[in-house]
Amino acid sequence: YIVNNTSYYGQDFVERSARDLQAVLGRSFDELADRHIQDYQGYFNRVSLDLEGPDYTNLTTTQRLERVREGADDPGLEALLFHYGRYLLISCSRPGTNPANLQGLWNRHIEAPWNADYHLNINIQMNYWPAEVTNLSDLTEPFFSFVDRVIERGKSTAQVNYGMQGAVLPHATDLWAPAWLRAATPFWGSWLGAGGWLMQHYWQHFAFTGDESFLRERAYPAMREIATFYGDYLIEDPRDHQLVMAPSSSPENQYFLPDSTQVTFCLGSAIDQQIVAEVFDHFLKASELLDLRDKLYQDIKAKRSKLRSGTVIGPDGRLLEWDRPYAEPEPGHRHMSHLYAFHPGDAITRSGTPDLFQAVRNTLQYRLDHGGAGTGWSRAWLINFSARLQDGNMAHDHIRLLLQKSITTNLFDMHPPFQIDGNFGYTAGIAEMLIQSHEDHIAILPALPDLWASGSVSGLKARGNFEVSIKWEDHQASHVLIAAPNGGKTRVQIGNAEIPVDLAPGESFTWTRN
Template sequence: MWLMGGAWCSQHLMEHYRFTLDEAFLAETAYPVIKESCEFLLDWLVEDPRTGLLVSGPSTSPENAYRDDEGRTLHIAMGTAMDQQIIWDSLTNALEAAGVLGIEDEFTARARGALDRLAPSQIGPDGRILEWDQPYDEAEPGHRHMSHLFALHPGHQFNYTDTPEFMAAARKTLESRLAQGGGHTGWSRAWIINHFARLHDGDAAHEHIEQLLAKSTLPNMFDNHPPFQIDGNFGGTAGIAEMLLQSHEGTAADPVIRLLPALPSAWPSGAVHGLRARGGFEVDIVWQNGVLNAAEIRSFGGVPCRVWCPVPSRVSTKGGDVIAETDADGFATFKSAVGEVYRVVPVR
């Protein structure tokens, strides 16, 4: 039995707030559910006697198994990677939501204390992220699930700014699983597309879009598991959006927007309109010959915006006033106002 499904579902409520900045929804709908989910997690966590850190368990890594030192195939362990990553995500979401709502109470103190003591993800001796609490032999090295990469996607714990070592380990983990035959279902392929998008590898993501369409899509465009399973359809389109725009770094009040973070060479020129970004932004992007041509960012929340551009660029208002330029790392930061539109163009 795997008990993290409720916590994972609660993530969607926080994500709805991050995209819309709807504080009434956060206060009345999202936060009560997120809090109750975390109350369960706080009661569920136990102290690892070896480290003093908090771990989930007994638990599993969904549908997978490992072999212990005696060669037995087992499914149960303490502190499996997906559990720990979902719990980190849940506690982080709860504390961010509480901060927005101005809540500081006994629950937030317990959540913050548990987050500080939560056992982190681990990188094994071979450079891959450990799926289990120890570097056990894998019973199925090419397993269809990528559970221990939740922190890469759909979570937000791993990114190149804060955890570059885990991004490198995530890539090695993903490539190893694929080399052993992973990704043989449509929904699994959709995970892979999103993971490579978060790794900023557009060509690899595009390769798996082609595989999704060639091997796991029925004539009516339904994803086949088999049989039909909507995960591949929704996940595949989500991956395409992630290739063109990302905003999972930062918080709802201080988001980071990345333009064309994983543009594949197979899409040399194109445009996308109306993609939503966290922080209450809507984004249009045009590119030509593999390079950003222009982007427009509309603000519905009035929060500061930090935008990353793949080429040196400047940000201007509708009136043409330049308000920001990218720094050496490709970021331009500016204050936004509700209803205003900001234009991003390369420096020519």
């Protein structure tokens, strides 16, 4: 047997290797393999997905991808890629290890692309999009432990570099969790919304699990630090006297001034305003749930009421990315940051904000008309956007394009080069097509494409710690089972019907089409 450890986790790596070797000596290969499979299946078997269609399992993965690239459909391959994303997360994000980086843990280079680091302006977040909804909440522990470390260092950065309280997080960091800005040009490295975006995961973990201890002991303290910094950083825009982030940028993007100067900063970019609003809202809700209405709570509440909206529709019907409708040097830019409030956020919805909902569609179409989604992860994000638009066929178009353009024969997603976030974003997108719970109800099959006429899924999670299983036939749900380990109230939307559900702990709700 071969065992190995490094000095990263401590200076006793030689002794640890000796202990690991001793633990496997005398055990047969079959015994170790069985132990591994049992451990793995404890995670993997929580969810199943079957998309009915022709059986191509007699073909190799390479042959199946070639068929898709030639225009054929393969629902079984689409399901396989969904399962593969869960396999990757199970394999690279166990408690006690580091979180998945840009390559997960599958880096073959001495000098890896982007140093196999952690980009905090969508990439590490996308890595963990499938965790909650595909029943792998416990695999987020490395993510939260890592972000907690960056926050601790970010307190010093906030004080020393900005003269402010709280914590600030950069657009990128690495295994040692530094919190300083790390790019030579501002459009790469000046963005300060990372901490807020990461806080969304803390809130969503609570929303999916209902774990109040997590909210009190980890989420609330983290959100408090980030909210404090944003509260200090906001200034009043002299043009409208509303509070804005300034200087403010949009991840890896720029715009033209009227004299054609290409610049990065503005007074309150869309994503910054959207993120600050979300952080403030979640912090205020957490404070109320925990009965912690202190001076900071009052300060944030006051500033939230004065915060300029980050969702403004421009004269052409698109959402503005900047504080004004500026021209863009890259109209098909891979980052669609100004749609944060739509996905992964939840401030823009079909029922709640129909005008903004249409503006999202206009914005996406403009990006695509100008060559957008050129990277694998950007295409995966479009699957999620399409699902939130409740447009199953649009989502499937992007599934097909991802398979045709960005998936290699071992099913890795290519930026290019290999970048694992596209795999995880894809898996999250498939789940988003089958179940959504961001609007205070559980939507069943909200974005089912025509190709998936019949199928089944089990074990997906909805906010409120509900576990959902669905069977559908002829494009309609035929059977729905919702289990509630903690109990709880919700509403279940099946087609045009909305059914109130009130379950005691351990009870379940069953619906069958007549």
